[in-house]
Amino acid sequence: MIRLPNFFLVVFVKPAAMRFPLFFALPLFLVDELLEIAEIAYWLFGRKHVPRKWRESAGRAVLSLRQVWRKTRRAGSFTLVDVEARDVRVWVRLL
Numbered sequence: 001m002i003r004l005p006n007f008f009l010v011v012f013v014k015p016a017a018m019r020f021p022l023f024f025a026l027p028l029f030l031v032d033e034l035l036e037i038a039e040i041a042y043w044l045f046g047r048k049h050v051p052r053k054w055r056e057s058a059g060r061a062v063l064s065l066r067q068v069w070r071k072t073r074r075a076g077s078f079t080l081v082d083v084e085a086r087d088v089r090v091w092v093r094l095l
Contacts, residue, residue, distance in 0.1 A: 005073045006094040016087045
């Protein structure tokens with residue numbers, strides 16, 4: 001089975017008083033761009049301000065966060081969070 005990468009982070013909010021949920025969609029290419037900007041910003045500015053003993057691990061953390069994000073996008077659609085309280089239900093999906 002071919003899995004397509006996720007393209008949107010969708011947040012659904014359904015108050016008990018409403019019939020249909022409200023939803024907010026965040027295109028995931030924006031998150032990709034933000035991670036790339038963070039990587040460049042760390043390379044340009046962060047290395048000087050991070051203590052010497054933490055530089056290598058901070059650099060690895062930035063790179064591993066990006067790798068985890070890529071693998072999560074390739075995992076296909078799934079529900080990340082599904083929470084229900086008394087008067088509201090919230091669920092977050094990667095689509």
